Amino acid sequence: MDNENMQSLQCEHIDSLQRRYSEAMANHQYDALLIGSGAAPLRYADDQAYPYQGFGPFVHWTGWPQLEHSWLLVQPGAKPRLWVHAADDFWHVGVTLPDEPWLDGLEVELTAEAGAPNLARIGRLAVVGDPACLTGVPGDHNPADLLASLDATRARKTAYEVLCLEQANARAAEGHRAARRAFLAGGSEFEVRLAYQAATRQGEALAPYPSIIGLNGHAGILHYQLADTEPPEVSRSLLIDAGYRYRGYGSDITRTTAAVGQGRFQALVAVVESLQRRLCEAVVPGVDFVDLHRKAHLGLAALLSAADLVRGLDEAAMVAAGITRAFFPHGLGHLLGVQVHDVSGRPSPPPVDAPFLRCTRTLEPGMVVTVEPGLYFIPSLLDPLLGSRWGRHRNLTRAHLP
Structure with a gap:
């Protein structure tokens, strides 16, 4: 894959989003749009968080589904402003900005603060994101008509998005081939899952959705969520529904394999x-x-x-x-x-x-x-x-x- 072409297409993608989002804001009479990335909520009565995927419009712009407590401000006729949450934290790996030209089209600021930026003299502001993360943020929260227009901007992919999806599918296909080999070698559902992750080099937390891997009758459970560690006495069939996430974009591939005989x-x-x-x-x-x-x-x-x-x-x-x-x-x-x-x-x-x-x-x-x-x-x-x-x-x- 030509990395220079990928970067050029991503810059064009950002320009396209600026036009599309500006048009949506004008149609709904907003002067600015603040988009929150979201954050992983903690489990009830626990100090561990649920698995996290970022808010769709934020990922649409940045390609960072794992970035938390970050914000993007979009205004017609102005550079988008991106606040990236980068806490001075010895518990977790810190955020590193990629050295890529698309970021030159944004004003980027690293911030230790998890809350929304303080915006003054901004005009009529819409704020979109996980409601749990918007408490106390000034502006109109998740206006339904504007959200519908933003969703519509994602129906037709830019050339950059198509290229990302092609890469996501190509890398998932490698995993599917490895999963098939593991099944035909007598592997359990758990072993087939590990073979898929090893081939794609992507852990399940980073994947677009939890893999569905079912042997025999488990293939008839559409969203089968378990993984037996022991193979059945006779393995007759494998169903695997698994994807890969590339620069924020996910693939979704399902294949069935019949055992020998x-x-x-x-x-x-x-x-x-x-x-x-x-x-x-x-x-x-x-x-x-x-x-x-x-x-x-x-x-x-x-x-x-x-x-x-x-x-x-x-x-x-x-x-x-x-x-x-x-x-x-x-x-x-x-x-x-x-x-x-x-x-x-x-x-x-x-x-x-x-x-x-x-x-x-x-x-x-x-x-x-x-x-x-x-x-x-x-x-x-x-x-x-x-x-x-x-x-x-x-x-x-x-x-x-x-």
């Missing part, structure tokens, strides 16, 4: 991956993402029929009856950026037949989305289907797969 299941995995590639090819400006989600269901219906898992119904009837939703309960995908489920993806509510869909937009140039069709065998979803009038169409002899 699981030919029937491997065939299903191959067909779903083929469906995913076709859906990715359909991601172009002007496409309604809701329509793409429904095409994914039609593709899964064709798979269920071809695999003889559902009998006696055509694809459209399967989708209309809600049968495919029992096998594919989540949405097709979402916007991706400094937050994994990036903001501004749902300008309108999701349709009744896709309640968990996180993107209801017509796609535009610069938008980055995930495409995640799935085929799950989850008893709590399939058993009610069996007891309904559609149960006679489900082929039980083939529905119990790894």
